[in-house]
Amino acid sequence: MRSLLRYWGYLSLALAIAGWVVHLFTLTVVLILSVAAVGYFTLQAPVWCGAVTRTGQLCRNNSMGLLLGCHLREHKWQKLTMAFVPKKWRDINRGLWTSPREGMATLSGIAAAVSAVAAVAAIALH
Numbered sequence: 001m002r003s004l005l006r007y008w009g010y011l012s013l014a015l016a017i018a019g020w021v022v023h024l025f026t027l028t029v030v031l032i033l034s035v036a037a038v039g040y041f042t043l044q045a046p047v048w049c050g051a052v053t054r055t056g057q058l059c060r061n062n063s064m065g066l067l068l069g070c071h072l073r074e075h076k077w078q079k080l081t082m083a084f085v086p087k088k089w090r091d092i093n094r095g096l097w098t099s100p101r102e103g104m105a106t107l108s109g110i111a112a113a114v115s116a117v118a119a120v121a122a123i124a125l126h
């Protein structure tokens, strides 16, 4: 159960998508679920660090969230600053697809972001 709880963001995203497809909830609920999922994937999902090390390899330490690095302070700093430097986006992009698990988290994060934006738009247009 514990290990399942670590993946709650996927469940949240699945519920948000269900909300779109079968109109299970109101748009506000879909929005909350989507925003929660975005937060989960950027800050909490269990993924590899993916920061570029001095040898040009990608760091394989476990970390939490696509935007945060592992326990090495240098890597946390590197990943956060990379997000604001367009020239470094290629490096970040490499780190986002290191294994199927990272790819899955990346795609889910994008889906959650799209869902959140769409929910905001849908609510605004009502």
Ligand SMILES: [Zn+2]
Pocket: 049, 050, 051, 059, 060, 061, 069, 070, 071, 072, 075
């Ligand atoms: Zn690292």
